Amino acid sequence: MPARGKSSNPGPDSEDALTVKRDHEAIANLADDLLPALIAKLASSGLGEIEVRQGGWKARLRMPAGGEESRKNAAKVADGHAGHGHPTGRGAAVHTRAEERERHPFPEDEVVDEPGRIAAKSPAVGVYQPRKDLAVGMRVRSGERIGQVNVLGVNQDVVSPVDGMIGSSLAESGEAVEYGQELVRIELPERPAGGDAARTAGEPAGAAGKA
């Protein structure tokens, strides 16, 4: 990346530029050496999360639950007028580099949900309608339809991503939902041995309140 060390364009001051350079080196190191090793370690350990510190840096990896890329701000369009605003800590040009280091050493860290959290997500932008007989505690199979999203009159199925039990609802019937929005929590009956399975079991069902 030749643009990085460009002498004609120093940062606000040279010390800052040095810091930036150091940060870049640390990140390059993280990406090339540390991360692959950590990912392998995490995958083989059965742990939900690991954290290491190196120099002034901290890297934390969490295992995504459903195997899919999980997401935040799920209830963004929940109240029908899609308040997006500035998600805390994810603001645009507003946070400083120091905050950046403090908060998310690398962005992937924050996007990952808590371990064990699995949800059926909306396949499209439209109006959500859960299956009529859907009830908390009901067993569902992976791929089983648990509701539909109506897109301009065409229904698209909302399916469970795993075998499990229906947990709390994250969206109401008739609610406008966006693509990828979490609609229904799916609880796993039991977790594979090891790791911090207890965290999932202890998850409160009260999250439905935020929808």
Next chain:
Amino acid sequence: MFNKILIANRGEIALRILRACRSLGVGAVVAYSEADRESLAAQIADEAICIGPADAKHSYLSAPALISAAIVTGCDAIHPGYGFLSEDEGFADVVRAHGLAFIGPSAEVLERFASKEATRRLMTANGLTTIPGSTMLRDEDHAIEEAERIGYPVLIKPSAGGGGKGMRLVRNARELESTFKVSRSEAKAGFGDDSLYLEKFLEENRHIEIQVAVDRFGNAVHLFERDCSVQRRHQKIIEETPSPALSDAARRDLAEKALKAVSAAGYENLGTLEFLVDGKGDAYFIEINCRIQVEHPITEMCTGIDMVALQIKIAAGEPLGFTQADVVSTGHAIEFRILAEDPAKDFRPQSGQVWAYLTPGGPGVRMDSHLYPGYEIPSYYDSLLGKLCVWAPDRAQAIARGDAALRELLVDGITTNIELHRAILANQVFIDGKVTTSLLDRVGSAPFVAAGNR
């Protein structure tokens, strides 16, 4: 006026439309793909909605996703920006069928101007000159006959092609004879249609376009021209207005002719008529763009007209509210497209994270960009990072301001073409206003960059 507009695009133009909506006091919802969740437009919008996955086919190019998003968020209009579905008459039609307004020409107008061939015939009938060409070629003899009538060099063009694909340049009858069969089988293989035609090849040409605005009541104005001759492989890199190649009388004349033709053809909303202008100053109409153009800011800087707001007003059924006499173009403006491309490595697109981002300032400097420090550039879309535009009372001062602004602009973490822009500004051919569309491709960018570093 509309109540709320769905912005069906991304990057800098999503931000530009959002700004226009805010200045008009109209609500706006930014539609974004999963890859654009962290985009500046989605972050600063009052409302934003995820419409689909990163693949544009299922997000920015998905009519059902966009229309559904507009309906569930209570929008009454959709702004398509540029690219994606901006000139798709089918989309415009479906948008209207769902009771929403499409911000652009109506579906009928888009359809009328959808075929390049039909548009050229329509515009010729309304007084514009097009590049001399042949009818569809029957065989080799017919091709040679037509080429001699038009005059060499000529381009052999597949009727079903586009964007320069499948074109071949021939300089005499012998070359035409040897190329004809190859072109025919290539066209058959590439487009499933072996129809060929000839077009005169203009050796040294400039790309000059006329901006027009027409409301529903037949009020029509032109906003003068933009010169987009600095190109690389048919992609514009630097645009300026006024064109250094046209005298004041010539630019007025071309703009008036274009406006007359386009209003007679029943055009509506913003439009850009593109011309190739040869060394003798003859202008040949090539096509019309029925949308907001990337390079619209330089026209805004010289005329003081907010073109996106104007586009929205026209689509909402409002009259222009001003006449040609009110349109005054003052000074000189230049736009530099800041691209995530590495000029040293054959302009390979770059992706990655922007670490530091500093925009230039000072009089007459404008930066339209969706960048911010920490922004991760998705690899799914085009390489446009932003547009640095400068205005000054005259061209020499605009060049000086452009160079000063480019020196200030910092995009750290991503390789960009900023240095190429500086090199072009320092090049005598550019300073003399003599750049033609083929120059960069002919000499390559390396000599420019090398000369600029001296």
